[in-house]
Amino acid sequence: MVQRQINWSLIDRVRAKNPIVLNLANLVTIDKVADAVSAVGASPIMSVEPAEADEMVMLANALSINLGTINEHQATQIRTVLRAATPLKPLVLDPVAVSAVPSRLKFAHSLLNDFHFDVIRGNASEIAALVEADNTSHGIDAGKVPNQVQIAETCARRYHSIVVLTGETDIITDGQVVYENPFSAEMLTMNVGSGDMLSSIIAAFLGITTNTWDACIVATVLVSAAGVLANRYSVGLGSWQVQFFDQLSIMDTKALLEFFDESEEDYLD
């Protein structure tokens, strides 16, 4: 079973090592992202001041750059921070809504042109927008983007990044190999910020390992497993969120492997 070949013990190692994640955050979800990073055992730091860039980058073990509420001021800050962080610190890009807002797509392209991101995390529309010269999928949600694996591979090869394309099936690829995560909870879509949280949790894992591939897979499976487990006793969005944060904060490697065993019949053949 492929899961066993991944270094799932990274979950325990994040809790043991407590890496610091600098988030240039989406103001809509900044609180959830901080709690999510803290729940997996890392320490979130946030900054909105370009003059703090050097100090903040020096503290951080990894960075997550989110375009969710980008404005001119934050665009400047992001570039200042990325200059300070390159090439020393692992970087995750979350290109929120580049599929829907052309000016964001332009900004994302300029960042991808000037800096190297270890990981790009987005939904199918967002990843498609990054690679399609003539993008026709104008929507804020993933919608029905065909050939998702191919799009993720193209994106990964173009930007020399690992791409984490999240959706009903999460696709993780370096442009050569593809890992498909079968675990999926519908509530991850209704809950605003699920993607933002994953991007910053990936950064938490990058803060303790140079194995970017395993970091992406373990973080993605952890979040989706927490989402699936949260479904079990939830009534709606409120109780799902409670259990999701419970699971994020208590899940260890052993619990994740047990979840695999229990879920095997449902998801894996």
Added chain:
Amino acid sequence: MVQRQINWSLIDRVRAKNPIVLNLANLVTIDKVADAVSAVGASPIMSVEPAEADEMVMLANALSINLGTINEHQATQIRTVLRAATPLKPLVLDPVAVSAVPSRLKFAHSLLNDFHFDVIRGNASEIAALVEADNTSHGIDAGKVPNQVQIAETCARRYHSIVVLTGETDIITDGQVVYENPFSAEMLTMNVGSGDMLSSIIAAFLGITTNTWDACIVATVLVSAAGVLANRYSVGLGSWQVQFFDQLSIMDTKALLEFFDESEEDYLD
């Protein structure tokens, strides 16, 4: 029974149509508002960048403009967005704290002078401040404003808007007809952001119907019913919030009508 004449099926239609609501948001409650809009089946988008105004407005089916953390930068953005949105998109204004902060009142008046809002949603103090030349009710909470129905009617007539005045009894009026919503949960007051959420949920309903009157009533009753139902098993603010978001996310037209039937003896004669 008056409830049966309103098109309560709008609740199901929002979930089916998934309208996009652009929120110029209150930073204090931006996360809750996003989750609330998502919970009723719409898609929230937020923006803090004036340069994105045209693109964001084009995406949106309706807009909610909230003055809760207004500053000079956001005031500029709001005007830019309103110019792009007028007269094509339905607009909701939430004049947070105009009763307490004279500069906000002045800004709200300038907006109401220059643009037409389909709906104005505020508490009694805020609505009173909008219509009283010589406002003497300085407070951030509704306090004891007398003649609430009359104030709401005056406001509605002056600005050619439907006014949703929320409080112990919610008053909805176009200046001619008045609908009074009897459902009320005290926790909606302790929970910061209940009004902000309602304003954006009204916008969600405006995104799928041109019947502004029904949209206001259905959204208001939905939020208050969720608040009342959340009371049933809650211990305090935390568990109330969980159940409130549960109810927002699962309530359909059928459940709301059942809630009416169960509540009839308590509230209606």
Added chain:
Amino acid sequence: MVQRQINWSLIDRVRAKNPIVLNLANLVTIDKVADAVSAVGASPIMSVEPAEADEMVMLANALSINLGTINEHQATQIRTVLRAATPLKPLVLDPVAVSAVPSRLKFAHSLLNDFHFDVIRGNASEIAALVEADNTSHGIDAGKVPNQVQIAETCARRYHSIVVLTGETDIITDGQVVYENPFSAEMLTMNVGSGDMLSSIIAAFLGITTNTWDACIVATVLVSAAGVLANRYSVGLGSWQVQFFDQLSIMDTKALLEFFDESEEDYLD
């Protein structure tokens, strides 16, 4: 038992008097802080606009100044607000991350030089940074700072403030007398914003009494008691948060004294 000499009835008086707390807030935790202030019976107001300073200060019974997401714009606003508030309104300073970010330390020092704060609330690293000419504890968390009581006393004497140094044991001192709060919940550390909430809850209590000493102790014990009680039935971060806000919103003086009696054997000799 020392607890009985403190005026624990302040808890009930905050609910009865409903003071207004102006928060110059940390954007990461602004929503939690608003709910926490509301849960203890006060009214939170937030502002990000310097031009509103006079109006906001006039409304407020006390202020909480948080450096958690300070930028140039907010630094200007903070100084404008402090000029308007001095010497009429009680002030709490929360020097978030001054131990880790030298530019924040410099800004905090400039504030402490120009204004008098009734209360300074921080963790051991932050309080140490404020008093050590040559601070070597670079970390965002409290870590293992030795001589915490001595550091708190030095800070209190230097700035003529009551210092609330929170950690495994909370230390409250005016530089002469020391009160140690033995109640402590590990989840208060994982939950992002616990310190921010406490700082603003202290401000809520300062809004109804000139007894700053009692206000600090009662607010600190209230928050830690809510944290301990939330542990009882919680699974992880999510359910702990729910119960923490439940407890904050329902705890009265009587319940706190019962909590003391029940906890006596565990904590007090």
